[in-house]
Amino acid sequence: MAAAKGPSVGSLGKLTELRQRIFFVIAALIVYRLGSFIPVPGVNPDAMANLIGQTGGILDMFNMFSGGSLGRFSVFALGVVPYISASIVVQMMGSVIPSLQALRKEGQSGQRQLTMYTRIGTVGLSAFQAFGIAVALMKQQTNGGVPVVYMPGFGFILSSVVGLTAGSLFLMWLGEQMTERGIGNGISLLIFAGIVAGLPNAVVHTLSMSSNGELSTIKLVMVVALVLTVTAFVVFMERAQRRITVNYARRSGGQRSYMNQTSHLPLKINMAGVIPPIFANSILMFPAMAATWGNASHQSRWLQDLIQVLSPGEPLYDIVYAVLVITFAFFYTAIVFNSQDTADNLKRSGALIPGIRPGRSTADYIDSVMSRLTGVGALYLVLVCLVPTFMQNAWHVPFYFGGTSLLIVVVVVMDFTAQVQAHLVSHQYEGLLKKANLRRG
Template sequence: MASAAEQLAANLNFKAFGKATELKHRIWFTLAALVVYRLGTYVPLPGIDPVALAAAFDQAQSGLLGLFNVFAGGAVGRMAIFALGIMPYISASIIIQLLTTVIPRLEQLKKEGDQGRKQINQYTRYGTVLLATVQAYGISVGLESAGTIVTEPGMFFRFTTVVTLVGGTMFLMWLGEQITSRGVGNGISLIIFAGIIAELPSAVAGMLELGRQGALSTPIILLVIIMAVVVIAFIVFVERAQRRLLIQYPRRQVGNKMFQGDSSHLPLKLNTAGVIPPIFASSLLLVPATLTSFGAGSEGGGVLGTVQALFGHGQPLYMLSYTAMIIFFAFFYTAIVFNPADTADNLKKHGGYIPGIRPGERTAQYIDYVLTRITVVGAIYLVIICLLPEFLIASTAVPFYFGGTSLLIVVSVTMDTVAQVQGHLLAHQYEGLVKKSKLKGKRR
């Protein structure tokens, strides 16, 4: 049976949207910020020959570099000021969250509420600057060694490249935070989402052009389209799936009134970690790719060429690394966002209990047991979604980088953003009802 909130959400219409002034301001702010991001992906680095860069990128875009270019909204192929994208920030977040579990000081900060989170966020920013500086310097060296891409190589070019790329990443990090606080949706996820969507038309057009030239057969193109539709439907189904634990509340007396016992559900999402594990795994796998792609292309072999070949689409090392990271981060991030002990304590304080389970520690153990089981299913689901298109790309040689990870990000971010829009509309309607009731009370 649908809840009151679900029934109200089903009745939302454009009339209610038109009256939600704050929501419209948030949406316009979000769109304006994403437009600024897209414009930045077309501003090239100083001292780059675009013709030579395009020729070098066409030879080196296989494997992870092509996926990185999708995540960056095409900024890598154009070597724009946002070429590093938001990935250094994501990598720094991973490192800080891992260190939180082993360093007591960081763990204590995590428990201190908003003040502690602000300090951890500051450490994450410092880590972002450090990682972005290392990656930017590696890219500058790789560009200089890749032939005639750089018009005037030297320390000045390296310095300007590092400053520009690091500044671009920090600006995107700030822009994502502004979207989260003043717009609609998660800013970092929306920036990645915008980059993927921007590259989708060119990827589809490239695949259709290969079909027109005869490089790809019609059955393969149809198979890719059908697979994309099936994957999207599967993602929506699983992302909405929940394991509901029955919660009972006993009868209680407040003053002279006796309240009957009530029941509710504790919803546990099948994929509690959401889209974070594939993003984390991709960001870690992209770090060596950014440092080896251009260098490997110039040498034509050696250690860099071997590393780049091993991390290509369909290669065993890439598949195993990607699978292991997705599974690890699925459990790791679930443990961060959901604490069974805290949930059990809150239930105990409010008199709630799971039928047949003693309140307190036993309830925490039971919730942890159920959460572990559904996380196993969620991790398997993420692996299937992310690797199935990789096998198709490897077996059919389709140069189509809008794979399972990209589809998962697009669908999940879309669902989360729509849910936030509905939440703002619900809040606006509730506020309207409260104001009307107050006006009626004054008239009486």
């Protein structure tokens, strides 16, 4: 009886494992933040910061996503965007190329091969983006005529490509280690850390504006209300799901018989998560990068006009952004959720949807339900991402997060909390089993 009252060795081990995973995530985030202050050689830091400030727009947003690494031109300036882009491209190709489709069905070995392709794509995208940024920076000057690069030339290009590519690959490796040895999705946690890194300065800046009279009390209250409202809305929508009733037929097994059972097939409204906004922002960044390649040449003037109209808050930007988010929401949902596979699994387990024949009819029904849910989820993503932008432009409210960043932060925190709770429930379940066995003994 004394043994039953005390904590078991397995329970303590489970708690120790959870504690170690959390400490590993914290240590990895500290390494990430320290690395964001390691600069690439050859760049004037003051001129670079002024350039980001005077350019603004989409570059400001990506500077926020990288935790200020782009403004400091550190080795982590590219962040995890090349890895995310490469992984999405590989997933898209895996749905249309037969050889990659076969790899997806081979289980763990096929997944390792797809992961290798993703890493190779990350190297290529990182090197390409690093080369473009290096070439662009050599032609940039601040409004005061101060060059951004001390000594332009091949040496600067080489050091930038090597440094930025190595930094992006290190973040890819760090994110994979966090996923495997920590809690939550490592890549998402790195994006989360970059976004919240600038939050203290934003809060101090907002409060100073309020104390100086630059920001009225009404607008300050509006900022707080907007944050709370959008956060609550995101939490509600991320937890919302459509439950399709599923009946299991009566079965007999030996001396036991199983009566008809009713269960549910849960379908999330937002199956794509935060991937559509991230990928939409990645695509909209390319004109901003291309426009700086040759700003002094005649042929790049149209790119300068393009980046102007594709800046956050401009009508064309909002329209293109909304179309991209909706498109990627449907496309990515089609990649991660296969209605035919779901229908086949239900048929093999002896389950059926009331009023729907098993097989193809079930797949068509699930696909129609999922299409409607994805449409609602896509509109929800557009609303969350663009409403704060409208508020910033209309009332000049210094809402630091923005819709996209707030969505990412809330979803990552929810995922992290859910996984911690899953570990705790597993620990409690194992403890109850051990106590039950001891009492029987």
